[in-house]
Amino acid sequence: MPTTDTLVIRNPADGAELARIPVTAASEVAWHTADALEVHRSGVWSSAPPRARAAALLRLADLMQRDAETLARLDSEDAGKPITECRENDVPGAIESIRWFAEALDKQYGRVSTTSSDVLAFTEREPFGVVAAILPWNYPLAMACWKLGPALAVGNALILKPADATPRSTLHLAALAEEAGIPPGVLRVLPGTGAETGAALAADPIVEAISFTGSTTTGRKILTAAAATNLKRVSLELGGKSPQVLMADALAFGDHLIDGLIEAAFLTAGQNCTAGSRILVHESIHDEIVDRLSRAAAELTVGDPSDAATQIGPVIDAVAADRILGAIDTAVADGARIATGGVEVPVVQGGRYIAPTVLTELPANAEVLRTEIFGPVVTVQRFGTRDEAIALANAVDYGLAASVWTKDIDDALAVARGIRAGLVSVGTYSEGDMTVPFGGWRQSGFGGAEKSLQAFAQWSREKAIWVQSA
CATH class of the missing domain: 3.40.309.10 (Aldehyde Dehydrogenase; Chain A, domain 2)
Known part of the structure; x- marks a missing residue:
């Protein structure tokens, strides 16, 4: 059943109410992950040629460029960020990341191992299936795109959980993804609280990889949930004191x-x-x-x-x-x-x-x-x-x-x-x-890179195939 709880989105500039958005309850999270798994297994996205996925992501980037002012305004209003910062830094950076990962996708290669003459041994990378990303409030659109770009490019079905206070640019991004031709259900945005929606994603056994950007305290909770359930791959980008x-x-x-x-x-x-x-x-x-x-x-x-x-x-x-x-x-x-x-x-x-x-x-x-x-x-x-x-x-x-x-x-x-x-x-x-990997050490996190070619490895897994001749 749909939840009756709502997130009241307020403008930090003056406290004015901007929107009321339904919270995704834990029971709804379970439905969405199961549905996302069916979408993934259908092959409508995961089995599409890499260049077809790249083309859809490039169309998404074009639509983001078209709606750049709207995206900048949404982030400025939700997070209280200066509009100039959103226009000149955040939104252009988000668009660039989508384009970069789309264009880099078909530059990925497997490896052939050195073996005896009667064996062919090679590796390839495959998507996990259903993956999730929990976003921070300070860079809502930019962080969504750092994660969306490589996760969708390699063929996953991705669930984004925006921060409680800043969901609107991510919701608009999802609408643009559908307009770009990314099949329904491949990308879905689940607004809600960290305590309910985020926790449900972290504990869901269908989600096989999760990326979180936020506090060290919450990062520990996500690790605990992953350890207690399906040992999903966890990537954490946490606090800093640089x-x-x-x-x-x-x-x-x-x-x-x-x-x-x-x-x-x-x-x-x-x-x-x-x-x-x-x-x-x-x-x-x-x-x-x-x-x-x-x-x-x-x-x-x-x-x-x-x-x-x-x-x-x-x-x-x-x-x-x-x-x-x-x-x-x-x-x-x-x-x-x-x-x-x-x-x-x-x-x-x-x-x-x-x-x-x-x-x-x-x-x-x-x-x-x-x-x-x-x-x-x-x-x-x-x-x-x-x-x-x-x-x-x-x-x-x-x-x-x-x-x-x-x-x-x-x-x-x-x-x-x-x-x-x-x-x-x-x-x-x-x-x-975008060519430089980004990730922390110690209590600032671990698990991979948010940028560069290494980001593809964060959202896919390597398989070795050994072929023995008769």
Whole structure:
């Protein structure tokens, strides 16, 4: 029976209601997975020629381009993201990922093993069947497409569970997929809560692979559910506490350095898993960096996300705002100094806006140095030697991303190799383009790559075939 529960979708900018969307109950999840299995076994998509699947995905990308403004508006309204960020970054990146995986699909090959002359041994990859992805709220469309591209390209039937607060762009994406000619039932979107809909997907024995982007706490629950049921393949991209390491010569990068620090720290109001929230600075340039960074942060435009001039929008909701402000208060109580920010900003009634915040002079045991704040807050710490910089960079439980700012190749390689993280950029803040794998270490997750050719391996399994001559 259809559920009577609904998700009330609100605009973080002002708290206004945007939509009411039915929750997918656990019993409905079971029906959808069983139906998806029938669709997969029919071969309507899984047995289609790879180039036919690629052509359908390219049509989807074209339709997304046609509706780019609608998709940008939906993400901006649901997540409170600045509309300019959605228009210029998120939506173009989502479209690019669909095109990239579609075009890369027929570039995949199996392997032939070296055996005796009377044997042919080779490998091929096949789709799992029914797979699922549970999405975060901070990049609703982009994360949907990072997962959709390779999962559908290899022939799976995919179920997307959008975040509770941000389902509308993913629902629109599903409608575009049907318009593009992707057969009904191959892609389905199940809005709902993590506690009911997401948990049901994680425990469903028909789902053979699941990808999750979100908190470490929820990632552990998904692992537990998979272990207790069918041992489905699990891929987790979890939290982060990413360091930005500024060696003694970092000022040689000029304005590019400050621009990079600002982008890393405050993109999406700091609600970003790779946010460069820990700035580690050589003692010789510490004071100048704090001064320049603080002035640049104070000049950022905090405003209504629907305004094209806005650089920093609201945080997602009141719970997040109270958590972030509480973390700042705790840091100050621990001895931190607020170089700029640290306060709530009145912008639009009903929304929660926090000024970009820079904290300095923190004691080594300050909680804010270890805990992911997920807001527009960065800390600045001093170091004296290369080894000390590496030790500070690794002094957290996470290992998602990092940046190293130096023009010295010896320092660049030593620090990049010394940091325990899945992605390290040098001379910039970047997650790389679609050709670069993306995934975390330690409590930032595991299980594969969200981008690059490696993503195909995340959504398919290898089979070895041994042919013995008579």
